[in-house]
Amino acid sequence: MAICGEYIRSQFPTIDDDLYQYVQGILDSSKDDFEDGDEVYEAIGQVLHEVEDKSENEVRQICVRLLEILKGNSNNDDDIDRRKNGVNKVLNAPVHLGSLAATLEAQVEQIKSIWVTTRDDVMKVDAKKLEKAEAKLQQKQEKRIVNEQGSASRINTANNAAESAASASQMTSKKDSRMETKGGVNKTQDIRIENFDVAYGDRVLLQAADLTLAFGRRYGLIGRNGLGKTTLLRMISSKQLRIPSHVRVLHVEQEVAGDDTSALESVLECDYERSTLLSQEAKLQAAIEKDGSKTGDALGEELARVYEAMQLAEVDKAPARASAILSGLGFSVEKQSWPTKAFSGGWRMRLALARALFSKPDLLLLDEPTNMLDIKAILWLEKYLQTWPKTLLVVSHDRKFLDTVPTDILYLRGQKIEPYRGNYEQFVKTKGERERNQQREYEAQQAKRAHVQEFIDRFRYNANRASSVQSKIKMLEKLPELKPMEKESEVTLNFPDVEPLSPPILQLNEVSYSYNGTDMVFSNVNLTASLQSRICIVGENGAGKTTLLKIITGALSPSRGTVHVHRNLKFGYFSQHHVDQLDMRVCPVELLQTHFPGKPIEEYRRMLGSFGISGNLALQVINSLSGGQKSRVAFALMCAAMPNFLVLDEPTNHLDIESIEALGKALNNCQAGVILVSHDERLIQMVCTELWVCGEGSVRCIEEGFDEYRRIIEKELEL
Incomplete structure (x- = not known):
């Protein structure tokens, strides 16, 4: 590993000690698992890119060279000397390892060989190697998933989505970003929370529950009032439940604060990358006008890079996209120019929804979004969310909305979360079939138990049938304990009787x-x-x-x-x-x-x-x-x-x-x-x-x- 370290230092002389130790640790722990240079590049390539501005081909060649050093396939003089000195031994003739191990075992009882293991030996697994192998397999499976968002605009909402997003963006340092991005090979946008509990005061809402949210799926969260749907959304948004740190979460819960900012500008402010680029452009333009030709070339090059980034981020298209979202949610062209303080609470909630749709977080949490909308806006929102590219988790009690938007249904019942594929209509059918099957299975088992118990009671004291009775008793003990289908209590509302009145009323x-x-x-x-x-x-x-x-x-x-x-x-x-x-x-x-x-x-x-x-x-x-x-x-x-x-x-x-x-x-x-x-x-x-x-x-x-x-x-x- 010393040669690897020297080679890294020679190629990246400006690398700091923390990153150097980090790269060395990755190479040391995974040297036996790397199969080619591409896997080395996947593990440390992005870190090396941030250390120095090298092309991808250059970094890939460096990773191939590091793999050669790790595997001992280098042809340089140092490696030849190391082999001569006995660091790398080459056998002069083939050796039959099984015979050698058997001979050694006969001579020394303490020596055992994996090639001559007998049936009586206990199989053992190296836990560390198994863990590395599983991590590597998971890395390969998730290689196709690309992190679409940078670490500069993380939205971590607890109570105020916009303020939390801004503070999260400011607090993320460049070094932390590098370490977070490269520290774990798993950059999946999928979310899996296992075996968690949720309580409100002394009341347990969820117990030993599991929640899986696959990236790109749209989930409808349903269940009776008071079971904890809103509480679950708040715990996810506040990161009280373990969510990968690179996943941007936004919970539309609070209305937009009222000030002199126009409705359109309030939505555009959510695009922090756009705001940063526009700010950089303004500063560079001012600097060029002030300094003239002194630093004009350098500033011009930097300004050109900013313009290129603005083109990639489609900064020029942002106002039209924001205006289209506002229009769909009921804001006329005139209202889009109004200051946010001119709107009522319901309209400010619409603004909060528009900001969320515009910013496109990795996980969007919506709690009854149709409550604040009229029918025209609801129909627009249904159509818009059908093409939502990220993960959506929405609590709604609008059956038409649940039939149109979700690809999956999450059903809260009995302190558990039951997943169902399909929209609400499909959920009703699947749930009914599942409940009928469960009830039939329970009734069939009860009938079998009764039949077997009848046999046991009839021949319990018959010596000739003693063995049969014992086998039947053991069979009953081994039967799994099934429970009858517990139907939820039906909700009934009754308006009082009134006396009739003669028209006109x-x-x-x-x-x-x-x-x-x-x-x-x-x-x-x-x-x-x-x-x-x-x-x-x-x-x-x-x-x-x-x-x-x-x-x-x-x-x-x-x-x-x-x-x-x-x-x-x-x-x-x-x-x-x-x-x-x-x-x-x-x-x-x-x-x-x-x-x-x-x-x-x-x-x-x-x-x-x-x-x-x-x-x-x-x-x-x-x-x-x-x-x-x-x-x-x-x-x-x-x-x-x-x-x-x-x-x-x-x-x-x-x-x-x-x-x-x-x-x-x-x-x-x-x-x-x-x-x-x-x-x-x-x-x-x-x-x-x-x-x-x-x-x-x-x-x-x-x-x-x-x-x-x-x-x-x-x-x-x-x-």
Whole structure:
């Protein structure tokens, strides 16, 4: 190894001691495993490139030379002298090693030979060599995977994705980058987390769970409310679960901070490589103008290299790409120039999503991305994510979204993560077949056990059958213990019964509304509803859907026109922010007691039980409940007043798939009238018989229903 060291020093005189020791260690530990110069280059080539600016062919030749030195195939004078001095011995005649070892074993009992090992010897494996061999095999398998991103723009998000990314980029030194890139041969973008636990307080959410995310696959993470989906995403993004350090992770969780930065520039800022190149270009241009011809040639060459890097990074195409993403998410050309502080919280969340899509991290984590979007933006996002080139892990309860985007489904149940290939529809089929097979297998085993046990009981005391009985007993003991299929409890929601009212119930005649008498939201709206109505209002965000609901319920007065309401009509209004307005410090029972005092505890628990909040859930602090469970508490609070007309504004935002299904069934069965604003296609098609579209200053009815509305939007997106 001394010759290797001298040769490395001669070829790379500027190499520092740490890198020199690192390269020496790689060569020393793997010298027996290298088969050709390419494998030596894979192990240390990139390190040598960073030490000095040499061409790839030069470094490859150096690696071939190092392999020759390691294998003793060098023809230089030093090597010849070493062989003469006895360092490398050459046999003068062939030797039969088996005979030699056998002779030595007969003479000296302590000497044993691997060539004459007998059957009684215990096979032993050199653990270190086995570990090296496995690492080498894994390196070959993953050789095709290329690290597409440099170490300068690592995004390591915990609470604030953008700030964490910037700090991670600044903290990564050049030397650390070299050592990290070359220290491990495994640069795969696949993620495998084995045998991990996740707990929230005293509650265990996942136990001995396994999670595998293959690069380039799109995973839909599903499961009942409260099982830990959001907690799992946060632990992955904060690196509390072991993720390879070279994998860039971005979790869209917090809205963009409001300042004077425009929406478009806010998205472009995510491209740290672009920002760095533009900054370098500006500095070089300023230096050239200042220094003139003194250093013009050197600065010009450096500026040319920056321009070449900008061309490779497609810096000139970045604004168009960012603008296209913003447009797809509902930002008009005018809004893209607005400062971020001019947007509401929901629009800032869209900005956060746009930044994530633009930066293209290795692993993108999305938690209910459709909650903040209207139907048009959801359809655009579905189409965009179908060609997502990296790894995607998304929590969603939108069945249409889960049928369109994911290539795999991860199902949380029983503190485990069950992987399924295919979209949600395929998952339902596969899961049903798996459960039926498991139940059939269990029932078959139980029948066999009963048959064998009957034989044992019948002939237990028969001496002639004693051996048969014993064999049957042993057979029962060896049978694996199968468990019956445990079906998840069905979610049921029940709205209270109400007394019928004679029509007309609700009428809007020539209703118009404008802000400050100038900005017209809609005009000449005519709407009639009864207790049998199942009306869904759709449209882009900002088109006036929520405004129309507030006019219906009386929270706002129309600018023109009239609203006629039955004198006994009582509205139950569920707003988008209903959940956030709950008192988080009390339990659900105490919440109902505060709003509707004087009833027995059993009555409050019955109200909550109608919406799936039963047992200990009714006594837990609301802040500790999941988003879906909080929504059910809000439903119970709304229905405690016994409304006979339900006005629901985005009621599915926090509900899981099973709860959305239950909500659809409950709305179909309830006796109250329903006007619904929702972007969940499944719920709309389950419930609504009338579709009203807000947009272009009016509210119009589409008789063909949601399918026709979807076709209209898809045509607009194609344009």
